[in-house]
Amino acid sequence: MIVTEIVPVDKRRSKVILDDDFTLVLYRGELKRYFIEEGSEITEEVYGEIVKEILYKRARERVLFLLKSSDKTEQELRRKLKEGFYPQEVIDYAIHFLKEHRFINDQEYAKRYVEFNSRKKSERQIEYELKRKGLDKEIIGDILKEQPVDEAAIVRDYIRKKRLNPEQMDAREKSKVMASLGRKGFSYEAVSRVLGEIFVED
Structure with a gap:
């Protein structure tokens, strides 16, 4: 080299x-x-020594430091190490170390994430964010079945916090609210049910 x-x-x-x-x-x-x-x-010998004696330890300390501030998925940690220019073999070693000592578990991470966010985010938004974090679609789906998101309850809370009164809102105002919540990933059915009326576009 x-x-x-x-x-x-x-x-x-x-x-x-x-x-x-x-x-x-x-x-x-x-x-x-x-x-x-x-x-x-x-030389290969020197490179091997640098990897094992310096970079293994440094990568291990780096991921442990990252986990101190907040939970992270395997993909997030791999990305952080890659950004730090660690070789692939060093990244693999650090991730293996974390798994071996049960410092990371993507499935448990997803369960905690859904539990924490299921009262304020839509199911679609949670699914999107977990996919970005590297979680498998099937794992996300299974967890959301176990811990379903009550979107209607979240919409009611949103309307209450915004001090909106659906009974006093005209069609244009309701459509505006529906569009806003739709951008946050809430289903049309959940929003329209809370507003008390389903609007069908002509």
């Missing part, structure tokens, strides 16, 4: 770009320790 370029990230760290499209982020002291400079060669 030949070092094609060394690009400073900040005052202490630099990106080490290798000729086979690998990129490592190392501290200045580590560059000196392994005699890494532009044009130099990193």
Whole structure:
């Protein structure tokens, strides 16, 4: 592996770009320790030592730090490590470590997410957000069956907080409310049921 370029990230760290499209982020002291400079060669042995002795530990500490602030899915953690220029083998190691010690479990994460958000978000919005976080569609569907979202109750709460009175609203006002809630993912049926009237477009 030949070092094609060394690009400073900040005052202490630099990106080490290798000729086979690998990129490592190392501290200045580590560059000196392994005699890494532009044009130099990193042997497989040295690369293996950097991965096992430095990057494994650093990636492990990074994901544990990320989990301190809030729960995250496997995909979110993989993305964070990739953004930090960790090699794929290091990312896989860190995720395996978390799973082995039960620090992450996407299914349990999804259950907690649905439980926390089912009183304020629509089922469609919850499903969309969990998919973005890397959750499998079938897992999301099963959890939503176990913990269904009462969209009508959320719509009632929305109307109460907005101090709206459906009985005093004309068709235009109701349509505006329906459009607003529709953009939040609430079903037409749930909204119209709460408003007490189903509007059919001509």
